[in-house]
Amino acid sequence: MSTAYHSHTDGETELVKMCLEGYLICMTGEHGLSGCLWLSYGVTLTTISLSIQLFLRELAIQVLKLHLKRAQNRMKQQGDKGRSERTFEVGDWVLLKLQPHRQVTLRKDKQHKFSAKYYGPYKFWKGLERKMVKHRNAVVVYVLIECTNGTLEDATWERLDELIKNYRAFNIITCVYQSGAALRLLSENSSKFDLLLVDCSIDDVDIHAFLRETKNMDVLSIVMSEQDDDGFIINAFKSGAFLVMKKPLTMEAVSHIRQDVIRERIRKRENHRNKNRNLKVESQEIGTQENVNLGSKRKDRGESSKQATSSNYKSNLVFHWSEDDNVRTMKKKTCVEWTPELHAKFINAVIQLGEGSKSSADNIRSRCYPKNILDLMAVPGLTRMQVASHLQKCRKEKWKNDEKLSSDFTSKRAIGRKFGCMPSIQIYQHDQEDSSKPIGFNLSMKGWHQKEVNHMTNQTERGPMMTRLNQRNIEQCAGYTPFSFQSGYGSKQDEGFDHILTDTTLDYIQPDAGEGVNHHTFSPDTSDDFPDFLRDLDGNGPNDNLIAENIAEDRSYGTPADEVSFG
DNA sequence: GAACTAATAT
DNA sequence: CATATTAGTT
Numbered sequence: 124m125s126t127a128y129h130s131h132t133d134g135e136t137e138l139v140k141m142c143l144e145g146y147l148i149c150m151t152g153e154h155g156l157s158g159c160l161w162l163s164y165g166v167t168l169t170t171i172s173l174s175i176q177l178f179l180r181e182l183a184i185q186v187l188k189l190h191l192k193r194a195q196n197r198m199k200q201q202g203d204k205g206r207s208e209r210t211f212e213v214g215d216w217v218l219l220k221l222q223p224h225r226q227v228t229l230r231k232d233k234q235h236k237f238s239a240k241y242y243g244p245y246k247f248w249k250g251l252e253r254k255m256v257k258h259r260n261a262v263v264v265y266v267l268i269e270c271t272n273g274t275l276e277d278a279t280w281e282r283l284d285e286l287i288k289n290y291r292a293f294n295i296i297t298c299v300y301q302s303g304a305a306l307r308l309l310s311e312n313s314s315k316f317d318l319l320l321v322d323c324s325i326d327d328v329d330i331h332a333f334l335r336e337t338k339n340m341d342v343l344s345i346v347m348s349e350q351d352d353d354g355f356i357i358n359a360f361k362s363g364a365f366l367v368m369k370k371p372l373t374m375e376a377v378s379h380i381r382q383d384v385i386r387e388r389i390r391k392r393e394n395h396r397n398k399n400r401n402l403k404v405e406s407q408e409i410g411t412q413e414n415v416n417l418g419s420k421r422k423d424r425g426e427s428s429k430q431a432t433s434s435n436y437k438s439n440l441v442f443h444w445s446e447d448d449n450v451r452t453m454k455k456k457t458c459v460e461w462t463p464e465l466h467a468k469f470i471n472a473v474i475q476l477g478e479g480s481k482s483s484a485d486n487i488r489s490r491c492y493p494k495n496i497l498d499l500m501a502v503p504g505l506t507r508m509q510v511a512s513h514l515q516k517c518r519k520e521k522w523k524n525d526e527k528l529s530s531d532f533t534s535k536r537a538i539g540r541k542f543g544c545m546p547s548i549q550i551y552q553h554d555q556e557d558s559s560k561p562i563g564f565n566l567s568m569k570g571w572h573q574k575e576v577n578h579m580t581n582q583t584e585r586g587p588m589m590t591r592l593n594q595r596n597i598e599q600c601a602g603y604t605p606f607s608f609q610s611g612y613g614s615k616q617d618e619g620f621d622h623i624l625t626d627t628t629l630d631y632i633q634p635d636a637g638e639g640v641n642h643h644t645f646s647p648d649t650s651d652d653f654p655d656f657l658r659d660l661d662g663n664g665p666n667d668n669l670i671a672e673n674i675a676e677d678r679s680y681g682t683p684a685d686e687v688s689f690g
Numbered sequence: 691g692a693a694c695t696a697a698t699a700t
Numbered sequence: 701c702a703t704a705t706t707a708g709t710t
Contacts, residue, residue, distance in 0.1 A: 458704070459704090461702080494692095494693065494694085509703075512702090512704065516703080
């Protein structure tokens with residue numbers, strides 16, 4: 124056992140140690156993408172090779188031993204000889220699981236040796252819950268080794284997530300074998316990661332796709348590779364890599380990576396502070412109020428300070444978030460880059476939503492809207508606004524192309540288009556109408572369904588927007604002012620537009636609000652400042668003594684045993 | 691008030 | 701230029 128990790132370079136070993144110290148590292152792997160280790164200061168998720176797993180386990184055992192020893196000494200000093208049982212405190216490491224649905228609890232028997240006890244699934248979850256209730260503030264090292272088929276049931280993740288959320292355990296180490304699962308974990312918690320370390324092999328073709336998938340996440344992507352030729356490096360950079368390192372990693376390289384992580388954290392914190400300063404003043408008030416409340420609670424519990432100090436063993440970290448940061452992550456300020464993968468997802472969603480699909484006009488009405496697209500894409504971290512912006516761009520492009528393609532305005536529909544919501548203006552001579560209504564143009568929405576009446580409500584659906592500039596365009600194109608708008612916006616404009624809409628048979632529906640859309644993956648944004656994936660981070664991060672202290676004292680989310688049900 | 695699109699800002 | 705952000709609208 125002790126030699127399990129010797130096959131790894133010192134650099135990788137050091138990385139693992141950094142993980143356990145709270146630094147975030149992520150490696151990932153599937154086939155060639157082997158040996159991935161996901162770490163964060165908050166939650167540590169790993170996709171690692173078996174040897175590293177063994178090392179991790181060994182390391183965790185060592186850590187546990189160390190802390191047990193310390194606890195023992197503490198008890199001796201306090202003269203509490205009667206209690207031979209191990210007690211957990213803030214900062215303790217608990218090794219909970221080593222095999223699928225097998226829990227290994229390390230216990231110290233009378234001979235001062237450690238033995239493992241195995242539990243089945245039921246007892247595993249029950250025991251995990253119990254431990255989390257009892258030792259809520261313990262730093263938990265959780266090693267989860269996947270089943271041989273490589274997939275972990277969703278129920279497992281759900282339970283795990285629930286436990287983490289409810290009990291605010293942190294420092295979780297999870298081992299999975301598939302990069303897909305790793306990717307999911309990263310994307311769902313991208314804000315919790317600082318660094319993505321990808322260990323890839325030469326024959327791996329998916330490395331770039333993987334990098335592009337993670338490109339928009341706010342993590343540094345570092346590629347470890349056997350090869351380091353220019354072509355590979357260039358491709359990696361194009362795919363979004365931050366750095367390419369040739370294997371094997373050296374200690375020096377690790378120290379550099381560490382600096383990158385630290386710098387990135389500083390940057391994030393500064394950015395967040397600036398943003399906070401500009402935006403939120405009232406939130407600070409809320410924060411201080413919370414502190415006051417906590418302070419009052421502190422008086423009630425005398426041992427809390429002791430618990431807090433016992434977590435100081437982590438304070439020898441070079442850097443961690445300062446206490447005054449209520450939220451330790453910030454909204455990603457980097458632009459979302461619409462990588463081919465992301466765009467493909469987008470296109471896929473658009474097609475599924477049936478934009479411009481009038482042929483397969485089953486019951487599926489077109490509902491190609493940013494929100495629906497977002498739901499369908501199920502890309503964590505992506506906001507509706509970004510989708511809308513991209514949609515706008517795509518429609519604009521399409522519009523341009525259509526203009527180019529169909530120089531004659533008689534062709535109603537462009538062929539082979541993918542987008543068609545953008546209202547395009549078609550000019551034609553209005554013969555039938557007499558000059559009483561000198562309408563020299565018509566509105567046409569290429570690709571949109573023509574106006575239909577919603578038979579359920581017997582109402583017409585929403586049409587395109589008419590704005591001042593849109594109106595200006597119409598004027599420019601048709602040389603005609605459809606309605607007077609000298610009084611600006613208001614009911615008059617609406618009247619004018621309504622008039623046109625109702626008098627013109629070429630109206631356009633806006634699709635139904637999708638009722639059958641599954642939105643299991645993305646809960647709606649209630650705030651653009653902090654998207655969902657950045658929320659619920661308070662108190663989840665270790666290395667923050669104040670947070671740990673708060674957790675130690677805050678019993679408001681105590682008694683969660685009833686909230687989590689284990690069937 | 692949420693969400694959409696057009697338009698503008700970066 | 702590509703996105704983010706705002707503004708006007710339903």
